[in-house]
Every structure is written in C-alpha cells, then in structure tokens.
Amino acid sequence: MTLAQLAVGASATIRAYPQAGPAFTRLREMGLLPGTKVTLVRTAPLGDPIEIQVRGYRLSLRKSEAALVEIAE
Amino acid sequence: MSTAATPRTAPVYALVGNPNCGKSTLFNALTGLKQKVGNYPGVTVERKVGTAYTQHGQPLTLIDLPGAYSLAARSPDEAVTRDVLLGRRADTPMPDRIVCIADATNLERNLYLVHQILDLGRPVVLVLNMMDLAAQAGLQIRAARLEHELGIPVIPCEAANNKGLIELKLALSRHDLPLPRHAWDVPAALAPAVSELQASLIAADAKAPLVARAEALLLLTDPDPLRVTGSTPLSANTTRILESWKTRWTADATDWSGTLVSARYDAIGKLVAQIVVQPEGAEDGHAARASRSTLELSDKIDAVATHPVWGWVIFAAIMATMFFSIFTLAGIPMGWIEALMAAVSGLVDHVIPQGAFHSLVIDGAIAGVEGVIIFLPQILILFLFIGFLESTGYMARAAFIMDRVMSKVGLNGKSFIPLLSSYACAIPGVMAARTIEEPKDRLVTILVAPFMSCSARLPVYLLLIAALVSANEVPVGTQVGLMLLMYALGTGGAFFFAWLFKKTLLRGAPPLMIMELPPYRLPRFRDVLIQMWERGFIFVKRAGTVILALSIVLWFLANYPKPPEGAAAAPNQPIVEAVSPGPDAPRAEPAAAPSAVTAEDPLAYSLAGRAGRLLEPLIAPLGFDWRIGIGLIQSFAAREVFNSSMSVIFSVQESDDEAATRAQLRDAIRAAERPDGSKLFTPLVCLNLMIFYVFAMQCISTLAVVKRETGGWKWALFQLVYMTGTAWLVCFVVYQAGRALGF
Amino acid sequence: MPADWQTPAAFLAVAFAAVWLLVRAWRKRVRAASGACGSSDEGCGCGSLKKNLKR
Incomplete structure (x- = not known):
C-alpha cells in the first residue's frame, strides 16, 4: 500500500520508499523516513495534492509523489 | 549611515532557520528599520542586511538569510543560504557567528537544519522561537538541558511579542561564544567515505576542514552532486572518489542518502526526547506531537478554507477583494498623487516661461515620473495583501487549492502567486517566482507571467x-x-504558452509540490508594514532616478529634431516621400495626404x-x-x-x-x-x-x-x-x- | 539672461540624463562581471557591510 492510497483521517507508518522520483531526498529531509507515523489530514478540493501530518506539522505533496512512499497500517 | 562609527571588527551574524519559523519577525524586532534590502547578484534572491545594537550599544551586522529546510538546497533561496554559510559567495564573506532560529512548536524538523549547521563548527546561538505557542500546546521545553547537550547558548524567545530579545542580545554580545559540542556519529557504513571525501576536499578543492566535512556530508545527502556544488565544480579527484563510493554502495544496495538522513533524525529524536516534555496523555512515539491547539484551530479554519465548495468561495472572495482594492481603492491615493503632480506642474508653469526647458520639465520629466509613480498605491495595496496572506498562512492554502489547476499546464501551485501578482504588475510577479524550486518551472512561470x-x-x-x-x-x-x-x-x-513550453522547450520532470502548510497565525502588522515600506521605497527610488532620466530622453526623442523654420508652409513633402508606405497600405499614398x-x-x-x-x-x-x-x-x-x-x-x-x-x-x-x-x-x-x-x-x-x-x-x-x-x-x-x- | 536660455538648458539636461543612464549601465556591467555586489537594480547595502567585514 502507498501513501497515495491512504484514506482521509487514517494513519500509517512509513515502510520504505525507493530511491527514486525527483522528490525523495527532500521528502526524507522533511522527516518522512521509514518508521515515521503519518496521518492523511485532507485532500485539496480537486483531489490532489494531499495534506499529511508528520512529526507534528503539516505537509502537502502530490499523489504522484505520495505513490512512491510505501506504508503499513 | 553610521558606517564610520562602526568598528571594523563589528561581528557579522547570519540568521538562519526554516521557513515559517518567525525569522523575519525576529530580524525586524532586532533591527527595526535599520535594514537594507537588495539582491544577491546573479540570482536575485532577496538580500537583507540590518544593524542591531547590543545592550551596550555596540553595533552588530545581521544578515537575514533566506529560509531553508536543509543545506542540501533545492531552490535558489536555499542555495544562497548554503553558499553564504559555506563561505562560497564572493559578495558575502562567511559570517562570524550563526543565529539559528527554531520553531519551538515543531522542534524535530526545525532541528534538522540546526543539526547540519552545527557540523560547520562555527559559534552558534540557538533561538527557540514561539515559546508561547509551544506552551499553549502544552509542550514544556527544557532550554537549559538543550544548552547543556549542544554546548551552545539556547535562548527561549517570543519574537512576535518582543520577549527574549534582551537575553538574545546579551548572548550575541558575548565575546567567548563557545563552539558547539556536536556529538554525532556518522553511520559506520558511510564514515570512511566521509573522511575520504573530506580529505580530498581539503587537498584538491582547498576547503577548510570543517567546511569540507559539511560539504562531504551534503554530497552524500543529495544524489545530484551538481546541485550541491553549484557554481564551484568539484575537482576531478573528489568526483572520482564520490563516484567510486556510489558504485560500491549501489552494488551492495546501501541507501547512503537515506542512511544519512535517518541517522540525523535519530540523533535529533534522542535529543528531543530529553528536552521536550509532552503534554499529559500524549501518545508516545514521535516526540514533536506539538502545537496541538494551534493545529486544532488551523484545522477548523481549513475545514472551511479548503472545503470543496467553500474553499473556492473564500478563495474567489479574497481574490475579488484584492482586485477590487487594487482597481478602485487605489483610486483615492492615486487622485492625491495626480493632484500633487498637477500642483508641481502648475508651480513650474508659473516659474519657468514657455520654452524648451519648460516643455522638458512638464511634458518630459513630470509627466513621465507621474505615469509611473501613479501606480505606487496599487503596488502598496498588492504587497499589503500579499503580506497579510503570507503572514497568516493563507498563501500556502491558495497554492494547495490551485495546484491541481496549475498542474494541467505542467506548473505547480507555487506558480499561482507569481501569476496572480502579475495582474497588478509583472515585476513583482516575476520576482515572486523565486520560491519555485525547479529551475525550469520557475523559468516557464517567468516567461508567461507578463501575459497577465x-x-x-x-x-x-x-x-x-x-x-x-x-x-x-x-x-x-x-x-x-x-x-x-x-x-x-x-x-x-x-496558460497556453506554459503548456507549450512545458511540452517542448523546457520539458522536464513533473514539478514538485512539497510544501509545508504552516498553522494559521495572526498577521504581524509590523512585518507587513516594513515589507510595504521597503517595496514602496525601492519603487519611488526607481521612479526618481531611472524613470526620470528615461522620460527626459524620451521627451527629446519625441521633440527633436524640430522641423526647419520654413517647413511649416509646405510641410509634408520630404518625410512622406522618404518613407513611402509599402504595397500593403495603398490608402496612405502621399498624394491623398495634405490635410491630415x-x-x-x-x-x-x-x-x-x-x-x-x-x-x-x-x-x-x-x-x-x-x-x-x-x-x-x-x-x-x-x-x-x-x-x-x-x-x-x-x-x-x-x-x-x-x-x-x-x-x-x-x-x-x-x-x-x-x-x-x-x-x-x-x-x-x-x-x-x-x-x-x-x-x-x-x-x-x-x-x-x-x-x-x-x-x-x-x-x-x-x-x-x-x-x-x-x-x-x-x-x-x-x-x-x-x-x-x-x- | 539671454532670450532663449531654455533650449541649451534642456539639451544639457537631456545630455546629463543620457550620460547618467549610460554610466550607470556600464558601471553595473563592470561590477556584475567582477562578481562584486551591486549588480542588482537596488542598492544592496553591501558597501557598508564589506567595510565591516574587512579586517
């Protein structure tokens, strides 16, 4: 399962994400690391991007990026 | 300015911190209006330098560096911060001391940048800002413990309420700022690579030892070494070492960058666990379960502000108010400016008799300057709105809402603000494109902005x-x-050309949209007004210098050379024949011309x-x-x-x-x-x-x-x-x- | 005062403005090329900063 598939309001733990995509370094530096707990807070009015809660703050990212992040509930 | 009074050794402090950590508020609180705003040459990232005074009246030079999440820079803004801190910019020597600002409500992520900066081994003062909000959220932060752990002064502060500034100034004026005791072990798998790269960076790239270590760590964090090195390419030796390590790690499936970032967050996690006392009943796990109350309020606002229906209504209402103000409200002060310029014209008309100089002053200089300065109210109103939207946190929501729309033409939500600003004037719009990380997206935004x-x-x-x-x-x-x-x-x-450019000329990866959504906050009037004042000042200065000179030259071009004395009687013969219209315009035959x-x-x-x-x-x-x-x-x-x-x-x-x-x-x-x-x-x-x-x-x-x-x-x-x-x-x-x- | 002092005065002003614009453009080029600060439109305050930093 990936972060893009998480339901609104649901939480999960990041399992891994491949060293791919233009964003992965920055996502990691923003604190999205294997073992980190994330909560999907809401999606934008048009369904993309999504807003997540991670390490006590809010971050928005596109579904195309979220789809690279593997999670476990 | 007081340059003469400033001792040559006035220490230079760099202010560094994440975006939204209250850095500008602190900078404004410390320097007041003693600021100079300009640009870093070549990149046009805004450059703010100010003078603050210690409790003993000694001047300090403060450089407000652009907000950054990491020294592994992704945007031009972050690259400037990194380059100044690593001493790479010829125009800004390495700061003597670094003031790191961290948002106390969100320590974990804020400390990531601090952690990287401590690697540099420079004297650092850490400011924990927004302590009031942290307290509201039920977080208890043991600053003394953090001070003990890091070995640097840690100052709790509420910049927005001017609290903690005296303590900060006292810390800044200390002569004996200790160097950080930075106990952090590079993961064992990477340690040999770091030391090898460091040695090579010292020997082959002539870097100072600690800068070399920091740079080695950055080279291992960011997969693209070109982004790390910027305009100073690596020596062949260092590149070779880096490549050979990467090949080795790829072969045995070591995720070097991930290991490094994880190791930092592990170290930070341990630190935060010691210094932050969680509110009662908080679940364990990640330490910074912070800012509960502000987030709750923000959630309530966002439930409406990003609602599928109300979100658009509010968005449209804000935009409509902004345009309405720019187009109508500005009319009143524009009338004053018109009246003022008319009065000046009248005075000149009265003093100087009719003649060439009279015409130059009134039709050239005054008319030309007025034509530009008349837009000052609009510019001020635009920046008032932008300042409020930014400092409340709504701007990030606007980008969040608009991202999907912008993605249709290959741009991202962050391009929305530059395009919006361009409705008032393309210049602030083009400048607002700086926040876009991807160079190609930034370029596309700049290229199409003047169509608005x-x-x-x-x-x-x-x-x-x-x-x-x-x-x-x-x-x-x-x-x-x-x-x-x-x-x-x-x-x-x-939109059409943005789409076209992204499809052809500037094809690239789909743009990133990794953006923090900061909690809503009350706007800081002082910060908004200072920003408006700066914009207005720069604008007026330009009108009084460049525009004035250009208007005078244009006046000359429109008035000279004068037709010869006798020509008035038989005027149009030479000119009309000299430039006979092409076959496209047979109507303009000279024969038919005279009266017109x-x-x-x-x-x-x-x-x-x-x-x-x-x-x-x-x-x-x-x-x-x-x-x-x-x-x-x-x-x-x-x-x-x-x-x-x-x-x-x-x-x-x-x-x-x-x-x-x-x-x-x-x-x-x-x-x-x-x-x-x-x-x-x-x-x-x-x-x-x-x-x-x-x-x-x-x-x-x-x-x-x-x-x-x-x-x-x-x-x-x-x-x-x-x-x-x-x-x-x-x-x-x-x-x-x-x-x-x-x- | 001569009858038509205005034309020479106007020409002088135009020449001054033109020269000032040219000098400005040239100086900006030179400073930008040398990597020194001030290549931007607005004064960036680096002059005084540099003095402070020289030791």
Whole structure:
C-alpha cells in the first residue's frame, strides 16, 4: 500500500520508499523516513495534492509523489 | 549611515532557520528599520542586511538569510543560504557567528537544519522561537538541558511579542561564544567515505576542514552532486572518489542518502526526547506531537478554507477583494498623487516661461515620473495583501487549492502567486517566482507571467473601450465584457504558452509540490508594514532616478529634431516621400495626404516620428498607422504612456477636469482620420490594438527584471520576441479576417 | 539672461540624463562581471557591510 492510497483521517507508518522520483531526498529531509507515523489530514478540493501530518506539522505533496512512499497500517 | 562609527571588527551574524519559523519577525524586532534590502547578484534572491545594537550599544551586522529546510538546497533561496554559510559567495564573506532560529512548536524538523549547521563548527546561538505557542500546546521545553547537550547558548524567545530579545542580545554580545559540542556519529557504513571525501576536499578543492566535512556530508545527502556544488565544480579527484563510493554502495544496495538522513533524525529524536516534555496523555512515539491547539484551530479554519465548495468561495472572495482594492481603492491615493503632480506642474508653469526647458520639465520629466509613480498605491495595496496572506498562512492554502489547476499546464501551485501578482504588475510577479524550486518551472512561470494583464494596460483598455463603444449607445455590460475578454485572453495566453513550453522547450520532470502548510497565525502588522515600506521605497527610488532620466530622453526623442523654420508652409513633402508606405497600405499614398498630416508635422519630424514611420510597414497589416506606431514605441517605457502619447499626437488640450480630458481624448481619437479621410480608429482597429496590448511584451522594466532573474539576456530577448511575435500574429489574423468580413 | 536660455538648458539636461543612464549601465556591467555586489537594480547595502567585514 502507498501513501497515495491512504484514506482521509487514517494513519500509517512509513515502510520504505525507493530511491527514486525527483522528490525523495527532500521528502526524507522533511522527516518522512521509514518508521515515521503519518496521518492523511485532507485532500485539496480537486483531489490532489494531499495534506499529511508528520512529526507534528503539516505537509502537502502530490499523489504522484505520495505513490512512491510505501506504508503499513 | 553610521558606517564610520562602526568598528571594523563589528561581528557579522547570519540568521538562519526554516521557513515559517518567525525569522523575519525576529530580524525586524532586532533591527527595526535599520535594514537594507537588495539582491544577491546573479540570482536575485532577496538580500537583507540590518544593524542591531547590543545592550551596550555596540553595533552588530545581521544578515537575514533566506529560509531553508536543509543545506542540501533545492531552490535558489536555499542555495544562497548554503553558499553564504559555506563561505562560497564572493559578495558575502562567511559570517562570524550563526543565529539559528527554531520553531519551538515543531522542534524535530526545525532541528534538522540546526543539526547540519552545527557540523560547520562555527559559534552558534540557538533561538527557540514561539515559546508561547509551544506552551499553549502544552509542550514544556527544557532550554537549559538543550544548552547543556549542544554546548551552545539556547535562548527561549517570543519574537512576535518582543520577549527574549534582551537575553538574545546579551548572548550575541558575548565575546567567548563557545563552539558547539556536536556529538554525532556518522553511520559506520558511510564514515570512511566521509573522511575520504573530506580529505580530498581539503587537498584538491582547498576547503577548510570543517567546511569540507559539511560539504562531504551534503554530497552524500543529495544524489545530484551538481546541485550541491553549484557554481564551484568539484575537482576531478573528489568526483572520482564520490563516484567510486556510489558504485560500491549501489552494488551492495546501501541507501547512503537515506542512511544519512535517518541517522540525523535519530540523533535529533534522542535529543528531543530529553528536552521536550509532552503534554499529559500524549501518545508516545514521535516526540514533536506539538502545537496541538494551534493545529486544532488551523484545522477548523481549513475545514472551511479548503472545503470543496467553500474553499473556492473564500478563495474567489479574497481574490475579488484584492482586485477590487487594487482597481478602485487605489483610486483615492492615486487622485492625491495626480493632484500633487498637477500642483508641481502648475508651480513650474508659473516659474519657468514657455520654452524648451519648460516643455522638458512638464511634458518630459513630470509627466513621465507621474505615469509611473501613479501606480505606487496599487503596488502598496498588492504587497499589503500579499503580506497579510503570507503572514497568516493563507498563501500556502491558495497554492494547495490551485495546484491541481496549475498542474494541467505542467506548473505547480507555487506558480499561482507569481501569476496572480502579475495582474497588478509583472515585476513583482516575476520576482515572486523565486520560491519555485525547479529551475525550469520557475523559468516557464517567468516567461508567461507578463501575459497577465497588468495595471498599466488598464488605462489603455479603458481609453480604447471608450473609443470603441459609447456608453449611451451600448449597455455597460458590453464594456465590462470587453474588459473581461482582454483579461481572459491574457490569462488564456499565459496558460497556453506554459503548456507549450512545458511540452517542448523546457520539458522536464513533473514539478514538485512539497510544501509545508504552516498553522494559521495572526498577521504581524509590523512585518507587513516594513515589507510595504521597503517595496514602496525601492519603487519611488526607481521612479526618481531611472524613470526620470528615461522620460527626459524620451521627451527629446519625441521633440527633436524640430522641423526647419520654413517647413511649416509646405510641410509634408520630404518625410512622406522618404518613407513611402509599402504595397500593403495603398490608402496612405502621399498624394491623398495634405490635410491630415500637417497637424502632426513636428512630431513626424522628430526621431520618435521617424521611428514610427519606419515601423509603419510592419504594423500596417494590423491596421495601425505610424502615429499608433509612436504610441507603441513609447509604450516601452510604460504601457500607459500610450494614452499620453495619443493625447500629444492628436493634440488634446489638457484640462483640470480629468473626466473631461478623457472624454476629449476619446473624441479626438474617434475623429482621427487616415490620410484618405477614412476613420483611423475603427472598432476593428481599437479591438486589435487592445489585443496587441494583451500579448505584446512592451515593458523595458519587466525585461530588465527577467534578465536579472534568469541571469542573462537570452531568455529576456526570447520573451520579447515570442510575446511580440504572438501579438503580431494574432492581430494580423484578427485584422485581416475582420476586413474580409467587412468590418 | 539671454532670450532663449531654455533650449541649451534642456539639451544639457537631456545630455546629463543620457550620460547618467549610460554610466550607470556600464558601471553595473563592470561590477556584475567582477562578481562584486551591486549588480542588482537596488542598492544592496553591501558597501557598508564589506567595510565591516574587512579586517
């Protein structure tokens, strides 16, 4: 399962994400690391991007990026 | 300034922190209005330097570095922060001391940057800002413990309430700032690589030992070494070492970058666990379960502000208020400026007798400066709104909402703000594109931003619509509709070309949209006002210097050389024959000319007139004649100059009543005839002229800013050519089709 | 005062403005090329900063 598939309001733990995509370094530096707990807070009015809660703050990212992040509930 | 009084050794402090951590508020609180705002050469990232005074009155130089999440920079802003801290910028020597600002409500992520900075081994003062919000959230932060762990002064602070500033100033004036005791073990798998790279960076790239270590760590964090090194390429030796390690790690599936970032967060996690006492009942796990109450409030607001229906309503309402204010509210102070300039004109008129100098001052200098300075209220209102939207946190929501729309043309939500600002003026719009990380997206945004109809086009539209339709013949709706059509055309053009560029010229990875959504906060009036003041000051300064000089030169071009004395009797022979119109415009045969051309003769003789005639064959297929050509040329100084050049050309008497002047100008334009006696400004020509103004790049100031922002003339010239080319093509099609249809 | 002092005065002003613009553009080029600060439009305050930093 990936972060893009998480339901609104649901939480999960990041399992891994491949060293791919233009964003992965920055996502990691923003604190999205294997073992980190994330909560999907809401999606934008048009369904993309999504807003997540991670390490006590809010971050928005596109579904195309979220789809690279593997999670476990 | 007090440069003389400043001792040569006044220490230089760099202010560093994440975006939204209250860095600017702290900077403003420390320096007040003793700030100088400018740009870092080459990149046009805003550069703020200020002077603060210690409790003993000693001056300190403070550099406010752009907000950054990491030294592994992704945007031009972050690259500047990294380069200054690593001592790479020739224009800004390495700061003596670093003041790190961390948001106490969100320590974990904020400490990531601090952790990287501690690697540099420079004296650091850590400011924990927003302690009040942290307390509200039930977080108890043991600053003394953190001070003990890191070995550097840690100052709890509430910059917004001016609390903790005295303690901070005392810490800043300490002579014996300790170096950080930075106990952090690089993961064992990477340690040999780090030391090898460090050794090579010292030996082959001539870096200082600690800078070399920090740089080695960055090279292992960011997969793209080019992004780390920026303009200072690595030596062959270092590149070789880096490549061989990466090959080795790839072979045994070591995720070096992930390992490094994880190791940092592990170290930070341990630290935070010791210093942050969680509120009662907080679940364990990640330490920074912070800012509960602010997030709750933000959630309530966001439930509406990003709601699928209400979100759009609020968004539209805010945008509408902003435009309404820019277009209407600004009218009042604009009237004052007009009155002031009229008074100055009157005074000059009274003091200097009629003559060339009189004309230069009134028609050149004052008129030229007024044409630009009149937009000061609009600029101030725009920055007032932007300042409020930014400092409350709504701006990030606007980007969040708009991202999907922008992604349709290959841009991201962050491009929305630059495009929006461009409705007022393309210059702040182009500058606002700095926050876009991906260079290609930034370039596309800059290239299309001037299509958004700026406020300088507004007077031109107003005049031409008035000439095109008359209020008593057609319903008002038609006029408004025409106006909206122009705005829609420009916006559509911007989106079309953004899409086209992303598909062809600047194809790249889909843009990133990793953006923090900070909690909503009350706006900081001081910060917003300081920003407005700075913008206004820069704008007025430009109007008083460059624009003034340009206006004087333009005045000369429109007035000289004067026609020879005797020529008034038989005026038009030499000129009209010298530039005989091309076959496209058989109507303008000289034989049919006499009555129409005589009135404008001195103008036709001037350099501007000659240029207009030179231009005529080019614009005749669009239905424009040489007099319109002069207006088009002069529009390069500022588009709204078109109105004043039309009033000069068709010799409208200025009157005290502005509405009367406008009506006169409208009537004069309607009456203007071609040499064969047909009307010059037919409805088709008016419409076409407006379309030309929508698409054409006619603003030297914007071109200069684009040149600066893109680092060279290449893209600025490209923009000039493609935009003006589009304008020509569209106008050609519209005019020829319109003629064929019998308009 | 001569009858037509205005034309020479106006020409002088135009020449001054033109020269000032040219000098400005040239100076900006030179400073930008040398990597020194001040290549931007607005004063960036680096002059005084540099003095402070020289030791």
